[in-house]
Amino acid sequence: MLDMILVTGATGTIGTEVVRLLAERGERVRAMTRNPAGAHLRAQVVQGDFDDRDSLDSAVAGADAVFLLNAPGPWIERHDLAMLDAVRSHGVRKVVKLSAIGTGEQTELRVGGWHLPGERALHAGEAAWTILRPSSFATNTLHWASMLRAGRPIANLTGNGTQGVIDPRDIAEVAVAALTTPDHAGRTYTLTGPELLSAPDQVEILRKVLDRPIDIVDVPLDVAQQQLIAAGRTPEFAEVAMRGQRHVAEGGNARLTDDVHTVLGRTARTYASWADDHRAAFD
Template structure:
C-alpha cells in the first residue's frame, strides 16, 4: 500500500494515477474527501490532526510526502514522519524544493530542510526530490492571455530549468516502486533554462497569437499578493524566490530526470502544446 499525501494537487493526482495504472494499491490522503474522485482508496488526513495521520498511515508500506508550500511545511513534515516512525512504514519519498539547504535567502528551502533532515535520520528508506519551477506555474497567465492582457514578469531575464510536473510524478513513482533510488537526492529540471520572456515566446508560437510581457516590480507584486489575501510571510518568501531567479540563482540544469527515467526531460514547448486549451 502506497499512501500519497497532497493527493488532489498537481503532482499528487499524477502520482496516484500513475501508480494505479501500474496496478499498485494506492491510498490518497486529502483534508476533504467529499467529492474527490481518484483511482485510489480515499482517506481523510490533516497534517495538524495526528489521529487522522495515524489512520492514513496505518498499513501503508510507503509514503509520498507532499505538502502545499508555506511556513507550515516543517510542522507538517515532522508530524507525518513521526506517524511514519510509529507505524513502521518502510519507505518515504519526499517532495522538497530546488536549492534546499543551499541558500538561506530562499524561504522554500528553509521550509523543507527540517523535514529532509528528519527523513534522513529516520529508519525508513528515503528519497528526496528537489524540483525546479513547474511548467504549470504559467497557468496563472491563462486569464491574462485569454483577456488579451500582458503577462506579468517578476523575474526579468532570469532563467530556470522549468520542469514538467509529469516528469516529477514519474520520478516519484519510480522511487516509490523500485529499490534503485534509496538514499538519493535528485534535483529535477527540464532540459533548458528559460526566462519568463522565453516561455511567453514559446506560448506565442504554440497558440499562434500575440502575447505581450510587462515587468512588475517585486514590491508592487508583494502588495498585490497581500491585498489578495495571502499571508505576508508567504508573500515575502515568494518575492525572495522571484528575486533569486531574476538574479540568475536558479539557472541550473541537471540530468537527474534522465538518470531515473532513461529519457530526456520533457520541454516546456511540449508541455505548452499539451495544455494549449487552458490558454484559450
C-alpha cells in the same frame, strides 16, 4: 508490488498524477486529502490533515510507502515532522519526499528552509528515503491564462532570469520510480527540464504554440508583493514569494541537471511539449 502506498497532497498537480500512474501500474494506492468528498481518484481516498495526528495515524496504518507532499508555506516543517512521526510509529518502510530546488543551499530563501527539517528527519529515520528537489513547474504559467483572456499582458517578475522549468508529469514519474523500486534509496535528485528558460522565453514559446500575439510587461517586485497581500496572502508569504522571484531574476536558479534522465532513462520533457499538450487551458 507494495501492499499499500499512501500519497499525501493527492488532489494537487503532482499528487493526482502520482496516484494515476501508480493505479495504472496496478499498485494499491491510498490517497490522503482534507476533503475526500471532492476527490475523484482511482484510489482508496481517506481524510487526512497534517495538523490532526489521529487522521495521520489512520492514513498511514498499513502503508508500506509514503509519498510526502505539502502545499508551500511555513507550515511545511510542522507537517513533515508530524507525518514522519506517524511513519516511524507505524513502521513504514519507505518515504519519498517532494522538497524544493536549492534546499539547504540558499539559506536566504525560506522555501528551502521550510523543507530542510523534514529532509534531516528523513536522514535520521529508519525508513528508506528519496528526496526530490524540483525546479519551477511548467504549470506555474497556467495563471497566465486569466491574463490572456482578459487581454492583459503577462506579468514578468523575474526579468531575464532563467530556470530549468520542469513538466510536473516528469516529477510524478520520478516519484513513482522511487516509490516502486529499491534503486533510489538514499538519493537526492534535483529535477529540472532540459533547458534554461526565462519568462520572456516561455512567452515566446506560447506565442508559437498558440499562434497568437502575447504581450509581456515587467512588474516591480514591491508592486507584486502588495498585489499578493491584497489578494489575501499573508505579508510573510508575500515577502518569501518576492524573495524567490528576486533570486530567480539574479540568476540564482539557473541550474540544469540530468537527474530525470538518470531515473527515467529519457530526456525531460520540454516546456514547448508541455504547452502544446495544455493549449486548451489558454483558450
